[in-house]
Amino acid sequence: MNKLRGHALTLLATMLLSAGARAGDASAQGASAVDYAQALHQLRQVSGAVNGADLDWQAKKQQASALRGIAGPDLRVSGFLGRVSATLSVDTSSIAQRANPLLDSLPPLPGLNLPDIPNAISANRIVDLRSLGLTSVWPLYTGGRLQAVQDIAAGRAAEAGASVQAAEDDTAAILAQRYFTVQLAREAWRLRAAAVDAIKDHQLVAVKMERSGLIAKIDRLKADVAVDNAAREAAKSRSDLEIAQLALSRLLGARVTVHPVTPLFVHSAPVGSLASFVEAAMSSNVAWKQIDSKRAQAAGAVALQGSEFSPTVIALANYNLNRGDSVARANWLVGMSVSVPLVERIDRARMGAAARLEKQRVEVMADQAARDIPTLAESQWRAMEDARLRYLSMASAIALAQESLRLSQVAFKNGQATSIDVADASLGYTKSRLERAQAAYDYVLALARLLGTTGQPGKLLDYSRTASNIVELTKD
Template identity: 35%
Template sequence: MILFPTRRRSRRAGAALLCLAAATAVPARAEPLAFDAALQQLQQRSDHLAASRYAVESAQLRRDAMQRLGGPVVNLSGAAYTYNANLDVDLNPLNRLLPGVLSQLPAPLAGSLAQMPHLPSSYTLNRSKSDTTASVSAVWPLYLGGATQAARGLLDAQTQEAGADADKTRDEVTTVLVQRYFGAQLAERAAALREAALSTIEQHDAAAQKMLDAGVIARVERLQARTALEEARRNARKARDDAELAATALTRTLQAGDRVTPTSPLFVLNGPVEPLPYFIDTALARHPGLAKVAAKKEQATQLHAAQEALRKPQVFAFGQRQLKTGRDADWVAGVGVRWTLWDSIDRNTLAESSNRQIEQAERTGAQARSDIALLVEKRWLALEQARRAYLAQAPSLELADEVLKLRTAGLKAGTSTTLDLIDAQVNQAKAQTERAQAAHDYVKALADLLEACGLSEDFGKYMARADALRVE
């Protein structure tokens, strides 16, 4: 807030005026930009908004990827292989049984076989082969107890949470833009008032020198004017630096190449905005924080449903077949059932845990609704206070204008002093600056109220309604 000390007819009147002075330093290049255009540019260039959009898109893509969750899964497998296998066969038992077998044969046949060489004690079999194999298999879950629906519901809730975060970011970024855009307007207007006051100080300094040369004023009065001028120059540089910093903040917020010069003036609505119940009802329906709490509750609900699904049997169909022609291709098909009868995890306790999460989300939502309603009421009252403060300053500004006219005429007629005129000029600048500050407070309060209601995108509509009370 820009403050001015109370002016008195004293030697400190000139020093008080210095708070209004400024030295100008206009950049060579500037980009005039209305607020609507600035908001559009911010939506296109803001890294915060882009990050929130990517978060929503990522969540939505995850949900899309799980659209067919629970459907059939078909796998194709193949292999190329080669092997070499050796098998040692022990022939000693056969050698021991062979004499007994020969004794039971007819004598001629047994005699001819008896002259055959004995079998070796062991024999090694060797087999090697290279081949390929391929098969196709499929599994189709028929019943999973609702697990797939719970998984998709969880992803839907996560997408809703990302959307709520994106809405919150959008509202916050819009409020920041309002503060920096109209803050730059206020700083520039304050600098302009200081520039006008500095010009007046310079005129009085020159007049004081002439009056000193003519012997009309004392040297101490001349030194007071000189001191006031030097202090005005210092304050003028500071005022211009503040205006430049505000313009730089706005330019960087918009990520513009050239310095941005705001052209949409400060404004105030002549009448009050919609009544408080309208904004409370809107906030309870649209506030991103409530949408996020609702998404958290839905996630907890779906997690509970998924845990309950694990208690139920799972039914699935399956099949597999070799990829080869002919009747000798191997294949299998059937229906399977899986039901966990005992698990090392305590499912009952786990279900109670998920129920507590649901209750937590419900209580959090109730508290959030109460807090948001209170916040909206607080900001609505702040907006009304700012509007009334702005309108209440009209008589003060009119009085300051009239006093300045009287002091100017009185100086020419010899009924007023130079300090009287300086006092009147300072009071006029003070009234103008305080009026601009009140308009800035109103604009900021309006942006805060709309953010609390999830209506930040409607700021331009309220600005369009204030044509009759634009603060130039």
């Protein structure tokens, strides 16, 4: 019964691996091979964050463009058609005071009754009015207020443009994480599957040795357990790979499974000095573009509030054509309007103080960024170098683990080791290779973050092509 159970477990492990292999083949057949540059381009096309930021940028640019002619003249056509009821009233009280006594003193005339003169005479008139005219207003002097409005609008557009780059950098960081997580998961699954094959070979040897009486039944059962454990780990790593592929495909909005073809990589030598990356970050980090745009807006706000009590001079012109029944009369007007604010409902002094405080806040942000950006670049560069050195230093550990596995297998055949020794050696070999793949993954992600900090996330594929250490990709 126990022997049958052992064979059943072995069969189960074989079925699990076969199902994983078939799933891998189906995945490869239904997958779309995409390198990192293609994936980055595709993500920028479908990313809601990038597209939303781009639409906001386009809107802000349109607004800034709309204000370019704000200081020039405008021209309007105006018309009116209507009826006006007017009352005409004439004060005749002074005439009545003089004339009425005189009229009253006259002797009555036969057939003539003179009425008294009223104190006022009123008449209602209804007039139809029609007009058509051209009106122009041209601000000649506003104390710099119109220029300040233009500067604020331009600053808002520049800030929106910087937000687009920030969104692209953020999505590039997310893509690098998901893209190379698939590669790490694929490598883990291959290593786990290879471990199952190796332990299954050991299991076959254990079965033969048990039949020959060279080992006890418990050693063969331990080999069965090792196969089951390895099969479970392989099935879990296959599930992790499928989840990683699903996350990447959904990120890119792909209808089929995305199959990354850019491998994990590590350079044998540093790709650049710390000083060079810090210098690049200080000149190209998107935070500086955002700060510069906020500076422009703050300066415009200060100029706007500082000129609120300046006089405003506006040139006016009007040409009006009024048509009567048979006569056309042309009327025109040309002049200038000057206004100087004296007292307003808004406390302009406080508004100006607020604008100056906002400008100071932007400078405080700039000072903080001048400290944070090089610190961020340095931490990312050191994380990248740490991962690179870990990867390079693991070659000896892998060689040792591989030799330990070989010796344990030989010792088992000679009766000098147990199945547990072989399983432990196999596990150690797989673990060391997984740790090296993890180091390559950490290196690529640290490099991707560093390139994002320096404003050049699209160069990751170029760096992958110059790497001397590649985690080779094979079919699933």
